[in-house]
Amino acid sequence: MPNTNTTKTEILSIHTLTYRYRCSFQTYYGLFQYLVQNRNCIFTKHKHKKCEKYTTRTLHPLGFNRIEFIDCMIPDRDYHEYKIKFTINPRILTGQTSQPRTHIIAKEQLSQLPDILDTAIHDLCSPYKEQLTDGKFQRIDYCCNLWFIEQELAEEYMRLLRKALIPYPFELEKILSNSQHRYIPEPNAITITCKSYQLSIYLKLNQLLDEITRQENGIIPSEHVSEIENAIGQIRIELREYRSQLRINKKKIHCGNDEAFLLNGSNTHPYTTLCKRLGSMYGTGDFWLYDDARDIIKESDYKPRIKKELLEILKVVNAPKSGLDISKNGFDYTYLKSHMRYFNELDLSPITISQKSFKRCGENFFPNPRKYISGETAELLRTSDI
Secondary structure, rough: OOOOOOHHHOOOOOEEEEEEEEEOOHHHHHHHHHHHOOOOOOEEEEEOOOOEEEEEEOOOOHOEEEEEEEEEEEEOOOOEEEEEEEEEOOHHHHOOOOOOOOOOOHHHHHHHHHHHHHHHHHOOOOHOOOOOOOOOOEEEEEEEEEEOOHHHHHHHHHHHHHHOOOOOOOOOOOEEEEOEEEEEEEEEEEEEEEOOOEEEEEEEEHHHHHHHHHHHOOOOOOOHHHHHOOOEEEEEEEEEEEEHHHHHHHHHHHOOOOOOHHOOOOOOHHHHHHHHHHHHHHOOEEEEEEEHHHHHHHOOOOHHHHHHHHHHHHHHHHOOOOOHHHHHHOOHHHHHHHHHHHHHOEOOOOOOOOOOHHHHHHEEOOOOHHHHHHHOOOOOOEEEEE
């Protein structure tokens, strides 16, 4: 049986989830027509190779961010596979419609979420609810939010986080720059991806402004003002687990075929995964001014050779336009990783605060992100949903 003896900080809440059903053509076509005729859904058609997909966002106010009907021809067989996918915002699903972009469902409500989800889908698809069986989660976005006292502090913290070591076999997400005509790292975020999950840390205000102005042709409607104000100082840490990772979690919590345990607040594995990944990116120590970090190393009990190597890493990593990413600093990945334990023992991250940053924000210290998500500290924060 899954372990239900967990603490609040060992659980991550959920921002978005994707739930999928396989079905017959009769259910696929019948439910499609029902949603068009009885729910006034407007669908957009997309075609990719052997698949046709029909997507609607009409029911977004009810918590169904997106509903997709997917018809795929199986290669080398005269056979169609029919799937229906629901992408859902759990906070809206529970009736909390205010500020859905900046807030997530409260951890205390997670125990009720599987039943709420089941009821919402069945109510939406009532004539076909008996045919929709054996649904599977395709993706769950676990996340937490930090609100810094000021937006400037959040921006400085994000500058530190963007200097992360990219752990093997993850890849750093990049975007196409229209001005530079090449792919560059995200300016207000860091996102790393592997086959089973993705970790993204980003400034919510910048992401929200980009999203709204893009949707509204550069105009910010009055109904979004309160949410934009709430995003000031906010950093979101989001772990997006795909189906392969969710299957691993199910095996670890010994829940058999019951997918509910991925939602109901008893699954601590996303929190463990997040802590492990943050540790590999930043170490477990805090961010200090460069001069302070150098003094901590010099005053340590390590042998002169180790001190020399740590000081060299510190110097190179904190040079302009550098960081822990080996594509920028020229270090061997194994060499850097092996030296991280020395930094961890000193409770010091190799990433430091520059004098330029210190002059901007006036802070000579930032806690490690692991200490924030564990609830160990709330220094420099206005609030959080940890």
